[in-house]
Amino acid sequence: MKLRTLGLLLPLGVACSPAAPTADAGFMVNGAPGQAFLFDGSQSSGDSLTFSWSVVDGPASAELYDADTAWPTLLPDAEGVYTLNLTVCDARGACDQAETFAQVGASASSRQRLMSAASLSIGRPHGGLKPLGDNDPPEAEASARRSFASMSTIKLDGSASSDANGDTLRYRWRFVSRPADSALTDADIQDNTSALASFTADVEGTWQVKLTVRDQSHSDAVLLPDIILKTLEDDDPWDDLKRRPGALRTLDDHDPLD
Known part of the structure; x- marks a missing residue:
């Protein structure tokens, strides 16, 4: 008996549909009130993705900047746990969602322990929470x-x-x-x-x-x-303009060797 190899034939002109997008809202972020909480949805997959972030739960309202990018910034003033939702859509209009969390201040500790216990029992939610151990900022x-x-x-x-x-x-x-x-x-x-x-x-x-x-x-x-x-004068030095907090220099400054 001869073995025959079967090939897969696709009709000409028929393209495979692109994969549906997958949202990944990244790691939960810990910090103190008033700090900038930066989130990362760049691990989401799909073609020509658009991003839309929103705060869906929290102890108080908080400003969310760059909510239409992969890297939004949350500025919370109150302690507690904030829930953020990420929606990604591709050019065909197919969408997917994921959630992540901002844990702000000491009052979030008990909620964090509950989340970590839940994640151990049910695994990581699709595209959402990624529990971490102790980590220095x-x-x-x-x-x-x-x-x-x-x-x-x-x-x-x-x-x-x-x-x-x-x-x-x-x-x-x-x-x-x-x-x-x-x-x-x-x-x-x-x-x-x-x-x-x-x-x-x-x-x-x-x-x-x-x-x-x-x-x-x-x-x-x-x-x-x-x-x-500003417009440079002929006697303006090629200033290095080294910038660090507390060490302000401007283009008006003259080189000490001048």
Whole structure:
């Protein structure tokens, strides 16, 4: 008897349907009231995804920024547990949802223990809670300087940020404020999810930039002092503009060697 190999024949011109999207709202985040809680839905899968985050439960209202991106930021003022819902949709209109949590302050501890016990008995919910053990928060450090190639380009450096547990850090650069007549948005910060980023100012004025770093469960943020850009005079030095909290310098400063 001869064995025959059967092949799968597909009609020409018939394409396989793309997989439905899968939402992943990332790790639950712990912290104190007033801190920036950065969430990460970038592990969601699907084609041409759109993101929509919302706070569906919590002890009080809280501001949620960048809710239409993969990386929203929650600013809670009250202690307790906040529940966030993520909805992702692809270009065909197929959608999926997932939940994650922000645990704010000491009053969230008992709720956290209940969540951890539940996760051990039923496993990780689809695309949602990922319980973690003890983890130290990262420390955000950032600086800025002018580019020698283009005096209107500001180079941002968050590579001095650290994590006591050696966890891999994720970065997010944002404008806090910019000149009123500027057309730039956060998307105009080149490599805004990397340790090294930059932006090219489109107008003169004062710019404020914030870096948020995140490990598996915690986040930290640092606000750079004002970056002041104006038309340079001939005697203006090629200033390094090293920016760290508490060490403000502007383009008006002169080099001590001048």
